[in-house]
Amino acid sequence: MKKIRAILYQNSLVLKIFLVLLVSILSVTVLTVYSSMRMSSQLFMDTFSITNTKVMTQINERFYTFSNSIISASMAMENNGVIKQQLQEEYNSSLENHEYFYTIGQEMDKLQAHINDEATIVLLTNNNETFNTNFGVWDVDARILANSNIKRQIDQSQNKVQFFYENSELTNNQPMILVGKALKERSTQSTYGYFFTAIRERNLRNFYQEYTSEGNNILLLTPSGKIISSNLRDKIGEDSDELLQHVLDYEQDIQEYKSIQVFGQNYTILAEYVPSLHIYIVNLIDQDLLAQNLIDTNQTIIISVTVAIIALILAFIIVRKMTSSMSDLVYQISDMARYQFNKPLEVRGGYETRKTAEAFNYMLNELQDYVKLLISTQEKQRKSELKALQHQINPHFIYNTLTSIKFMMNQGKKEEASQTIESFIVLLQNTISNLDEIITVEQEIENLKNYVQIMQTRYSDRINVHYFVSPTSLELYVPKLILQPFIENAFFHAFTHKKAGHIHILVAEKDNFLICEMIDDGDGMKQSATQKHAPSKKNQLFSGIGVRNVHERIQLLYGLRYGVDISSEPGKGTKVEIRLPIEKKKT
Amino acid sequence: MKKTSLFLLLFGLLFFMAACSGEENAAGNEEENDTNASSDGEIIAWAWDQHFNIAALNVALEHYEDENFNLEIIENAQDDIVQRLNTGLSSGTMKGMPNIVLIEDQRAQSFLQSYPDAFYPIDDYFSTDDFADYKIAPTSYDGKQYGLPFDTGVTGLFYRTDLIEEAGYTHDDLVDITWGEFTEIAKDVTDKTGVAMISLDPNDLGILRVMMQTVGSWYTNPEGEITIANNDALREALEHYKTLLDNDSVKIVSDWSTFLASFNNGEVASVPSGNWIAPSISAEDSQNGLWKLAPIPRLEAAGAVNASNLGGSSWYVLNIDGKEAAAEFLGKTFGSNVDFYQDLVEEVGAIGTYKPASEGDAYTFENEYFNGQQIIYEFSQWMEDIPEVDYGLNTYGIEDILAAEVQNYLNGKSLDDVLADTQTQAENQFK
Structure with missing residues (x-):
């Protein structure tokens, strides 16, 4: 998580620019695609509705022709004297019946010529006999027809042609359109028979089927809201007041087409009234579906997505290239501290980045030069300070030593006094006269012995000093007066309680270090005190160099790997370990 | 230079893609049109009477074990079929014609004699000796057998x-x-x-x-x-x-x-x-x-x-693509399958004119409605005597x-x- 955030943070420039590009490219693409699709589907709808209006007119004409043929058939039947006469006579014998049935059958066949082959003409007599020209269309049962609602409705109508949609036992459960009319004698207005025409719904569908397609639906709607025929099979026979309302609304509007919601879907509606059949032809266009067929949405989307992706990839590559060098630069600069400002920036990338890096590197170099100069000056200063301290001999030391010698003389210890003077002379010679900063271990040990000798004369022999110097290390070089401050420290502070003890000095090479150890069995001190490297520097008794300085000096001369390490335990003693490089030559 | 060629490549790719998808679409449309005009590998049959002739075709399909055979049965009134056949055959286009059509025996000759080339002789797919003699004359013409006798009008x-x-x-x-x-x-x-x-x-x-x-x-x-x-x-x-x-x-x-x-x-x-x-x-x-x-x-x-005899019809194969498959189907079912005829009697009540079938159990069924008479058996016996x-x-x-x-x-x-x-x-x- 943190890593991701870090990566995001590092690439924030790329991301920002890229996001802007992404949003703009995507919105341009989406808006263009959307508006072009909308425009083309709008255009399509306009042309489509014009075509469909013409189609509707054509269908209307077909229905007009059809209804005309039915009406002319019904008129022909009503005006047919033979039928009228035959129907009004009584027949008793088989022979008479034979003639009656034959004659009517012949006349009916003639009437069939008026209408479509897919329709049938049925004549229902008052004796509940039927004559059927095409019972393949409607296998009518005379008794059912005679008792049907349809017949009753025809009886009630004023000599008008009536249209029915029927899907019941009467039509053998097949959806059919029935047309009926009562045959009446003009003078008496008595009904002598009934004229019927039937067409199956599926044949009626042929009037308009060819104009329909998926999403382009045609329905025939009665003024009472019943759907009597449609290419949408499941809607046939349904009562839809909703659709009727839309059709009526449409009729009143002057618009060419209208968007509505019906059957739980959005449609564009066109409608036309067929006066001869008293039905509405309703054209429901599923705009989305048609537009889908017209406009290959997938293709458009694939192309625009591809274009957008390619543009985005290109944009990303270019932006990335531009910003990566910059963010790399930023990263390098922010990482500077880790390399002590020593590592120059890599000069690469675009012009701007290269110039910046160069300028930065130049500045860095200058800075480093100044820093180096500063450090070396400081070092020189420190060294000369230490040097000066090295050569300083505390006048108290001289005074105290000389006083000790005077006491020895007075006490008649001539031998001791002369030895002390001897040691003092050598000590002074080595510290003041010898200007070398670096001396051999042998010389250092000798100085130490002289110093110890003086100290022992001054403070009796309570403290014994033992030297263990490996012969090979005698030739090695060490800074002058490096051990002395610790011995001095031990003499003055380690034996205040115990009064007597031993100091062991060990010098040997170990692991590429020259190790000098000074171990006393004196009072020791608390570990925390060791950190302070002994008491204050003002109490330096021999030279200006104190315990504290030694560590500093070694590090200054040789580096951080070297130095002084003090460990102590109260009551047991103190151990001082000095780590120095093995130097075989005088530097 | 490198970038220019990259761009060119991309644009080329884009146009190629557009062209590709366009072609695909066109191909799809063509296919659609094809299925509307005539269907590949699908055999179309025209017949009338849902409960008799079409039911018989369905029984035949159950007895036909060819998974690649696809039969689409279209119901039309007999008069429609006669009229459409006349229209189609006289125009000579054969477009929209079925592979198999049912024709009443008493009408068959008018088609066979008027349009002999429109029908496919099916002598090789069954043996005429297996069928009632009176069915052969109406269903053949000029020495060739065109119809596969179906039901008897005995x-x-x-x-x-x-x-x-x-x-x-x-x-x-x-x-x-x-x-x-x-x-x-x-x-x-x-x-x-x-x-x-x-x-x-x-x-x-x-x-x-x-x-x-x-x-x-x-x-x-x-x-x-x-x-x-x-x-x-x-x-x-x-x-x-x-x-x-x-x-x-x-x-x-x-x-x-x-x-x-x-x-x-x-x-x-x-x-x-x-x-x-x-x-x-x-x-x-x-x-x-x-x-x-x-x-x-x-x-x-x-x-x-x-x-x-009164009524009775037979199956005919039109001389168009798919005729072999159609004839094969008729030959293997109506032409020679005794078991099929048993089912035909039991399920549809149709008596075929295939003589070997009359020995089956279904033919000797005693019909209670008709006082336990074996009417199917009797019909099948009379059938052989029809002049x-x-x-x-x-x-x-x-x-x-x-x-x-x-x-x-x-x-x-x-x-x-x-x-x-x-x-x-x-x-x-x-x-």
Whole structure:
């Protein structure tokens, strides 16, 4: 998580620019695609509705022709004297019946010529006999027809042609359109028979089927809201007041087409009234579906997505290239501290980045030069300070030593006094006269012995000093007066309680270090005190160099790997370990 | 340089993609059009009657074990089929024509003789010897077999046992009788019971054809000549027809549904008709056990047999792509499968004209409705005796003319004149 955030943070420039590009490219693409699709589907709808209006007119004409043929058939039947006469006579014998049935059958066949082959003409007599020209269309049962609602409705109508949609036992459960009319004698207005025409719904569908397609639906709607025929099979026979309302609304509007919601879907509606059949032809266009067929949405989307992706990839590559060098630069600069400002920036990338890096590197170099100069000056200063301290001999030391010698003389210890003077002379010679900063271990040990000798004369022999110097290390070089401050420290502070003890000095090479150890069995001190490297520097008794300085000096001369390490335990003693490089030559 | 070529490549890719998807679309549209015009590998069959012919096709499909065979059955009224075939075949395009079509035997010759090239000879797919002889003439032409015989129109005399017995007759009195004897029984039945003997539609002279075929006679001879004027069989048939009417033994009906109603309502005592009327008779539950079956009466003329035919059709394969598959299907089912015919009888009630099938159990089924008579078996026996007749081209056309003359005959015109006039008119129209 943190890593991701870090990566995001590092690439924030790329991301920002890229996001802007992404949003703009995507919105341009989406808006263009959307508006072009909308425009083309709008255009399509306009042309489509014009075509469909013409189609509707054509269908209307077909229905007009059809209804005309039915009406002319019904008129022909009503005006047919033979039928009228035959129907009004009584027949008793088989022979008479034979003639009656034959004659009517012949006349009916003639009437069939008026209408479509897919329709049938049925004549229902008052004796509940039927004559059927095409019972393949409607296998009518005379008794059912005679008792049907349809017949009753025809009886009630004023000599008008009536249209029915029927899907019941009467039509053998097949959806059919029935047309009926009562045959009446003009003078008496008595009904002598009934004229019927039937067409199956599926044949009626042929009037308009060819104009329909998926999403382009045609329905025939009665003024009472019943759907009597449609290419949408499941809607046939349904009562839809909703659709009727839309059709009526449409009729009143002057618009060419209208968007509505019906059957739980959005449609564009066109409608036309067929006066001869008293039905509405309703054209429901599923705009989305048609537009889908017209406009290959997938293709458009694939192309625009591809274009957008390619543009985005290109944009990303270019932006990335531009910003990566910059963010790399930023990263390098922010990482500077880790390399002590020593590592120059890599000069690469675009012009701007290269110039910046160069300028930065130049500045860095200058800075480093100044820093180096500063450090070396400081070092020189420190060294000369230490040097000066090295050569300083505390006048108290001289005074105290000389006083000790005077006491020895007075006490008649001539031998001791002369030895002390001897040691003092050598000590002074080595510290003041010898200007070398670096001396051999042998010389250092000798100085130490002289110093110890003086100290022992001054403070009796309570403290014994033992030297263990490996012969090979005698030739090695060490800074002058490096051990002395610790011995001095031990003499003055380690034996205040115990009064007597031993100091062991060990010098040997170990692991590429020259190790000098000074171990006393004196009072020791608390570990925390060791950190302070002994008491204050003002109490330096021999030279200006104190315990504290030694560590500093070694590090200054040789580096951080070297130095002084003090460990102590109260009551047991103190151990001082000095780590120095093995130097075989005088530097 | 590198970048320019990259851009070019990208744009090229883009156009290629656009072109590709465009082509795909075009291909898709074409395919759609193809399926609309004619379907690959799908065999289309036209037939009429959902419960009989189409049901038979479905039974055949169940017995056909070819997974690659795809049959689409389209139901059309018989008149529609006749009209569409005429339109399609006369225009010669064959577009939109089915692979398999059902044609009534009495119409078949008019198609075969008019458009022999439009049909595919199927001699190689079945053996004509296995089928009732009378089916072969109407379904073949010029020595080649075009039709695969389907159902038989073998006729019988269905009668009401109660009414016949009331008139004083028994089953034996109705077996192997002549039409002359039938008219007398009819008179007795009508006189004694007040119920008509048979129902007739004045516009359908099928009964005359049934009578004629008992002596192997027809409106035309095998040479195609109209033989009405001197047709003794027709003369005798017409005399019986008039006698029946004169005796008031007839219930006149106007159409098919009133015909069905006439016997279902108990208005007639007998139904001389094709075997296919049996399911319509037994549809009336209240008359269960009241019906029996006797052989169809014969004419008096020499060589007459008590067997005839009414209706019946056969399957034809049109000479278009897919004809082999269609013929193979018909040959393997209707042409040779005994088990299929058993199922056909049991499930559809259709009696085929395939002779080996009559030995199956389904044929010996004792029908309770018909007093336990093995009617299927009896029909299949009579079927083999049906005299072979060449129905010729114009059966229905001639009959329209005859129907008008029959009316004249009933009104008193002499029979000689009726026959002569019909002959003249028919010759004028069809010669």
